[in-house]
Amino acid sequence: MSKLVIVESPAKANTIKKYLGKDYDVVASKGHIRDLPAAKLSVDVNNNYAPKYALIKGKERLVKELEEKVRKSDAVYLAADPDREGEAISWHLATVLGLDLNQKNRVTFNEITRTGVANGMAHPTKVNLDLVNAQQARRILDRLVGYRLSPFVSQKIRRGLSAGRVQSVAVRLIVDREEEINAFVPEEYWVIEAKLATAQRRTFTAALHADEKGKVKITDAATAKAYTDRLDAAVYTVKSVKKGTRKKNPAPPFITSTLQQEASRKLGFPAERTMRVAQELYEGVTVAGHGTMGLITYMRTDSLRISEEARAAAAGYIAKAYGKDYLPEKPVYYKSRSNAQDGHEAIRPTDPTLAPDAVKGGLSADQFKLYQLIWMRFMASQMASCVQNTVKTEIIAAKPETPQQYCVFTAAGYSVRFDGFTKLYDLSDDEQEKGLLPEFKAGDVLRLRELKADQHFTQPPPRYTEAALIKELEENGVGRPSTYATILTTIIKRGYVVRKPKTKQLAPTELGMAITGLLKEKFPKIVNTKFTAQMESNLDAVGGGEMDYIKMLDDFYTDFEKTLDKAKAEMKNVKIQLEEDTTDIPCDKCGRMMVIKTGRYGRFLACPGYPECKNAKPLVLQTGAQCPSCGGTIIERRSKKGHTFYGCGNWPKCSFMSWDPPAGEACPQCGKALFRKKTGKLVCMNPDCSYEKSAGKGKRNA
16 A cells, blocks of 8 residues: 655656655655536536636546556545646545545645655645635636627637637737837927036036926927037036935846746746746756756745745855855745735745756756756845945036026946846846036036037837736736736737847737727626726635635626627627738639638638629749759648648658648758657758758767
8 A cells, every 4th residue: 555646747747756655655646637618618507607627638548547546545645736827726626536625635745855744745735625616717717708708709800719808918018018109299309418527627417407497308409409509508517416326126036927037037037938938947957966856846826925944044045155245134035925825935946055067967957057046046035135326416507607597417337346146147238327427616617628519309108018918917916927928928828928039029910909899898797907806805815714706706797797788789790801901812703802711621712792602712932942752832721620731832742741830941951841840850851852950050860
């Protein structure tokens, strides 16, 4: 007999098994074992919104294996991740495997280390049904919205569309920003700067701030010229010099949202990539001299709390590596947001003494970059503040004959007195250090070297980057940090939003703008940030045992169903036509310009004159690549299951096909197309060539 521990992932199972020893059998459920079937609504709205769960297709054999292991075990522990989703996975496992929900068989690990696993196993609890109900409520809520609203949107705009509860709000934010940019009217303004020199010939630049009447705002060339004329032959005298110091405090350790934002800014990682790599670091990697261990604590958290053990370890490392001067006078405690669930610690290295270089050999490139970011941010959060010397001066410019008419110029600067935490981790990449101003005192007369007036125009607000959108969602209380990656992936994958290649900014497509316009007009609550934030608060209340989830669902659905029925009646014969669906390909039967439609097997060309003209034909997407078999043109195609592949345009005479996309480069040896493998390697598929290219270098296979 043995004790059985069930986790989600095989990687996590392998790591935990090494800590628990031979008396334990650790197996993986590979995520959820059952869910709401996708083919139908699977929610009985007439029976307290009862979900109709079923085993996930392909999990039947795994469940039988788990049932057999449960029968042979004298104790079973459910060790899914320590969050709502993990609680729901544990509940589904307990229900399907016939485990007693009144037993303390639920264990959680904040970190996958020997200590973390031992602590988790020593404190088992019951499955938290409040958290399970919160997860169920979210799942049911999203299913009700998706399965009721998506068919309506598809019917009115384009077949195959979907409208999700939280994703629609995210798209709306991006659409609203685009509309704000389009409506923006730039305003002209001018900046007048004086390059000044001290008696010791040290130069610096000061900007015009005010005149004898108060602060000035220059909006046209004529006003700018009037000021420069007025300053002709003026004497520049130092009015005041204020010196001081200021502290620049370190940022707190990461929570889920700030990790996604910083990884986007500093590493260029999309949120989905960040969370995938963080999961790997949490579940366990092999570290030389330490074996397999989790390198970071649980990465789905909104808490800034850290353990005293980790704080002490970090302080010891900092004192040894940088000196005691780099420790704060007293330990720093960071306060979490008011709505934080505070279920776990902040994201930190499980062993602060394991510097990135010490573990680099066992990590992939992405794992190393993210671990380094997490380690540096955490260690910096435990270091002393940066201390800066500051100076600010006001300078009066006036003509001796008219001293009552004057202009005020200002200048400021700083230098670093003590670098503190910035020795390890600076908060921004774009902040330029301003040099300390030259030495001078009140009453000194400065020499004018140059006076210039520059024209500027106000700029529209920038498009959201992933980091900026995540911050906006978090500040508005829309979604939860663990859902941001999925939201972003979904809206891009479905073509509602595109990520600009160079700037990484998010812009709405015409499709995204059309869906948002429809929802804003007919379903204002669905795309309202405050309403969606309130729904999140309600879900939190369900998770805390403070609200009945069935009543919450009923309050929402009753109103939603009435709104949907009204929208259907008002738009009974309305169809929204998108410009992006119109092509320049004429119908060979009636001459109309054909449009792109979406059918069961993907997109195709159809005549807009239907039903008078029923002409339709496949949509051929040219890639410009040359077929490695016959030299024909490679085109993008779709399988019957909707998967994209690349085949020769001379089919069926040429049967060449590839799941890998053309790389947009020709083989330097045979001239045929190179294809990009999932590994990133570029490969020539000409059987007589076999050229491949990796990391900018090419080689010929033997």
